[in-house]
Amino acid sequence: MERRHHSQSHSQRQQGRNHFSSSSSNQSRSNNRFSFPKSSSSSSSANDVRDRRRETQEEKQEEAIVGTCPFMCPEAERLQRQRLRDLAVFERLHGDPRNSSPALAVKKFCRTMSAKEVRASDVRPLPVLEETLNYLLSLLDSTEHPFEVIHDFVFDRTRSVRQDLIMQNIVNDKAINMFEKIVKFHVISHHKLRSSCSSSSISPLHYLNLEQLTKALTSLYNLYEANWSSKPIHEKEAEFRSFYVLLHLDSNGQPVGESLSLWFRHVPSPIIKSKEMWFARQALRYFQMGNYRRFLSTVAAEASYLQYCIIEPYIDEVRSLALCCIHNCYYKLHPYPLGHLSKVLMMEESDVELFCNAYGLQTCIDELGNKLLPTKQTTFCRPKGGLQNYSFLGFQQLGRQIEL
């Protein structure tokens, strides 16, 4: 098995470790009275995290495998799956469930065993992984199969690509590029899978996709940090960092991972000042405040397509809040014009009526034929099933941004 040669000498690495442990023993010396940290300044805590991560990175380098598999799928695996008829639709040669080819078979994800037991011939080197990923993403354009089927295949096979990258400890620009593409896939799936499921409970596919989205995103952030010394800011880093904020708008929900307050502490300054992060922070601010008007109009005006895909579930929540507010806080004798409601909710007027109906509310018509929503109806209730998908005014602009 080939082993990557570690460029830094052993003694240099020792030095790195000693430097770190001496600073922490400084802390223990001042520990006699109170064990407060020396300073909570920004640079020291963010740099500490980076230093520590870089160190373990260097140690990982020493043990990383170098893959030698020249195909998208190791030959042994392909032959075995052919025998067992374990071929996905996309892998079948002329539709034959017993036959594949090196151009069609792609390595499946399987939970591994420690790195020590993996053979180099089963692991694909970087150029092969790049080709594999491009091939997988090209399948997303296919119209022959329903989206869930394509998603399922690409989901699994990109997971294996990620695994091969991590096992070989590839942490350069190209790895960043690949992880960005994979995160993008998960983000778009997050949107598409939502549109296709109509039940109120989030479909398992959707949930699992979100889980991998988060994992891939975390790996991507680690890569950004690992490359910090050679290239402080990557072109798309601001946008991909903003996804974390948009995924955690509802901080009062489940405490997933780090709270946003903690997370922001380690974000580099240029990222915080970026346009994409500014948008995410504004969205967060409006969402937490309940400012539905600004939330919806800002999303329509400033979200990128990917940001929209992530923030989409919150749009319905905010609309729900808006309806709640208008319904509960407005004067009973002044019914609310649907035309205006459509502007507030950023929804087509025809959808607005359906939206109100889903909340048990009836609309009425005035003498001039305008549709109105009487407030403080006693039939107001939360929709029991899920909400259908409603239009979002401003989505048309976003549609133009799609490029895969």
Next chain:
Amino acid sequence: MSMGEAHRRITDYLNRFSDAVSSQDVASLKQLLSFSSNSPSLLSLADSLNVFQDANRLIKQSDNYSPFADITVPLFRSLQHYRTGNLVDAYLAFEKSANAFIQEFRNWESAWALEALYVIAYEIRVLAERADRELASNGKSPEKLKAAGSFLMKVFGVLALGTVHLCRSVIRSIETARIFDFEEFPKRDKVTYMYYTGRLEVFNENFPAADQKLSYALINCNPRSEANIRSVSAVLIVMILKYLIPVKLSIGILPKDWLLEKYNLVEYSNIVQALRRGDLRLLRHALEEHEDQFLRSGVYLVLEKLELQVYQRLFKKIYIIQKQKDPSKAHQMKLDVIVKALKWLEMDMDVDEVECIVAILIHKNLVKGYFAHKSKVVVLSKQDPFPKLNGKPVNS
């Protein structure tokens, strides 16, 4: 036992230790640290150490074992003392090993070894108790349990600092693990603990819990004894206040000016002023001016949320002015008037947005009343139209 057998048992233990760490196997690691379990393998290891006296050299000369020398060397010493019944020496050595373990724990990327840390915390307490009994029986003062407490506080410090990603359930499980009785420990350690966990509550936006913990820390860090601003106590007070003030502001309690002046907490003065005056422009300006500092300390998002309270205060001021002009009409506020007030504060907001803010304030019970859409008038309740927060955060 022969020399060879002893040597074999020692290397066996050391191999299991380094394997457990490299494969992040906390279950195996736990067993290697649990002295009080009196497991046969640990007891025979102790015996082996007495036969093969040169374990230290063995550890330091091997590439596999030397990375953990700071942990294993004192651990072995402690085990030997434990076996021969010298509990005080066993405690001292174990404490040294435990400190080294914490340093390593902080280096590891995740909290995989958390359960091993629990075991160490438990063992250190048991050893401390037995050491104290030995001291007392020899007529000396039993102070090892107190020392163990300091160690435990360090553990919580590491965990609560947020350098390790932990979810709330883990912190809760530490607090209920009954490893120790909180009240038994020295005040300064309680203050430390409350500071760290209180801060964590701030990050997770649990304001009532944050208030309780940080207030405890503040009250108990001896405010009366500090003579001048540079004393240790004063420094601590500032650190606690940096987190306590945002919490208090969130539940509607404003600090007095003298407090901010005394401890030089200038970053908060404009925010407090903005809340008092209903001055949105000042709030936004203050957040912008100290944005970096607030983001790094982790209170930015908390302070940002004060915006709604500032709106409430602004409306209240308008109401008071109207009441002075014409008491009979005061409870009806035209939307136009609010829009004008905001324009005067250089806040660029259209009528729809102001209407939205009004609706939100009513919805969150910061304003009592309703909104007449056709006439664009907010009709306020005649009684208590601007309820105070009364120690509760604005409800979501």
